[in-house]
Amino acid sequence: MQLSTEQLKTYAEKGFLLLPNWFSQLEVEIIKSELVALLARDTSNKVIEKDGNTVRSLLGPHLDSEFFRLLSEHPRLVEPAMQAIGSEVYVHAFRIHFKAAFDGDVWAWHQDYAYWDKVDGMPTARAITIIVFLNEVNEFNGPLFLIPRSHQENVINLIMKEEQQHPAYQDSPTWVSLMTTTEKYSTDKNTVAKLAQRYGLESAKGPAGTVLCIHPQCVHGSAPNISPFDRNIAVFGYNSVENIPVPVENPRPEFITGRNYTPIKPVSEGILLRS
Numbered sequence: 001m002q003l004s005t006e007q008l009k010t011y012a013e014k015g016f017l018l019l020p021n022w023f024s025q026l027e028v029e030i031i032k033s034e035l036v037a038l039l040a041r042d043t044s045n046k047v048i049e050k051d052g053n054t055v056r057s058l059l060g061p062h063l064d065s066e067f068f069r070l071l072s073e074h075p076r077l078v079e080p081a082m083q084a085i086g087s088e089v090y091v092h093a094f095r096i097h098f099k100a101a102f103d104g105d106v107w108a109w110h111q112d113y114a115y116w117d118k119v120d121g122m123p124t125a126r127a128i129t130i131i132v133f134l135n136e137v138n139e140f141n142g143p144l145f146l147i148p149r150s151h152q153e154n155v156i157n158l159i160m161k162e163e164q165q166h167p168a169y170q171d172s173p174t175w176v177s178l179m180t181t182t183e184k185y186s187t188d189k190n191t192v193a194k195l196a197q198r199y200g201l202e203s204a205k206g207p208a209g210t211v212l213c214i215h216p217q218c219v220h221g222s223a224p225n226i227s228p229f230d231r232n233i234a235v236f237g238y239n240s241v242e243n244i245p246v247p248v249e250n251p252r253p254e255f256i257t258g259r260n261y262t263p264i265k266p267v268s269e270g271i272l273l274r275s
Contacts, residue, residue, distance in 0.1 A: 001076045001269075003083050011084055015151035015218035018204055022076055022211035023132060027272045031234065032134055034067045034275075035096060045255040054103040058096040060255025067275050068094070072236060075266035077130050080213060081238035084128050088263035092116065092127060092245075093237035093256065096134075099142045104225035108186040112237065113216035114155055115185055120257045121245035125151075127238060131204075131212040134232040142225035143203045144212065147195045151215040156191055187219050195219060238264075 001022075003011070011017040023031075038061055039046075045064075047057040061068040071077075072091050081089045093116075098104065112129050116122040137143045150156075204212045214220060216237075225231055239245075241263050251257060268274075 001079055003080050008083060011213055011215070014148040015215040016146050016148070016204070016220075017213040018206060019080075019211040019213070020206045021209050023209035023272075025207075025209060028132075028134060028208045030272050030275065031071065031132075032232075034065065035061075035134075038065055038068070045253075049100075049103060049105050051103060054100050055098050056105065057098065060094060060253075060258075061096060062091065062094050063255055070267050070271050070275060071234070073264050073267045074271065075269055076211070077132075077236055078238070078264050078266045080211075081128050081130060081236075084213065085126055085238070085240045087126075087240045087242050089128075089238040090241055090261050090264060091236065091258045092120070092122070092239035093235070093258060095235050095256075097233050097235055099222070099225040099231040099233075101141070101228045101230050102226060104142055104231060106224050107222045109189075109192045109219055109221035110186045111150075111155060111217050111219055112214070114187075116216060116237070116239075116245075117155060118185055119248070119252060121248040121251075122239060122243060123246065124243055125155075125216045126240040126243040127216045129214040129216060130236045130238065131214065132234040132236075133206060133208050133210040133212070134234060135230050136207050137205050137210070137231055137233075138229070139203070139205065140227035141229040141231040142222045142227075143205050143231070144220055144222050146202050146204060146214070146218055146220040147192070147199050148202055148218075149199045150195050150219040151217040153195070153219075154217060156187065156195075156219075186221075192219065 045059040049056045062072045072094050113125040244261055
């Protein structure tokens with residue numbers, strides 16, 4: 001499904017674009033039912049909240065599931081990505097983030113490209129993050145906050161925290177610290193305050209099936225979820241096939257950082273319903 005000229009203009013100017021009801025309620029329910037089966041597996045690609053029980057993220061589900069591989073190649077995701085980037089794309093990252101009712105924790109202010117650059121060796125920000133809402137996202141359950149036009153500032157004033165694990169993660173691999181509340185490359189508070197004063201703040205809300213496209217340099221974050229409503233999202237990072245990362249020391253596992261650079265050929269429009 002192609003974005004209109006006006007939608008592409010909004011994305012270029014603001015650094016993000018909200019697309020309500022991009023997927024149907026039935027398609028969302030199918031995604032959620034497939035997700036239940038994946039969560040039941042005992043795998044190493046889960047990140048748990050500091051409470052030691054609540055799932056925070058499921059990483060690389062397209063590597064474990066044919067259904068989620070097909071979802072990552074869906075035309076309603078891939079075609080907007082190719083339009084925004086101006087080339088064919090591959091999946092650099094795919095993860096499900098869970099912000100559970102009452103227990104979903106904060107995501108610090110950050111830019112996605114800070115991680116893709118510093119940790120993964122991505123040469124430029126010629127990429128895009130596309131999010132699918134798996135629940136209704138409202139003012140109560142920890143919506144994403146975004147600073148419009150902050151993507152024009154490039155990579156800005158990172159807080160480069162020391163490699164240290166919260167006690168809950170002391171026996172976990174070091175990459176886990178990049179996926180928790182103690183994020184290494186967050187945007188410092190003074191910078192966030194100045195950007196918000198200059199450009200304002202917006203929150204991304206909408207029914208399940210809504211899609212949010214974010215420029216990888218757009219500053220964003222989200223508060224804890226103390227409501228009784230889950231806020232789960234599927235997050236896809238698409239990168240240009242003309243922007244392949246350079247080799248880095250101690251690369252992250254492939255379920256975090258994709259290394260299949262084959263250009264995606266979008267699958268058929270009705271693939272989720274047929275699955």
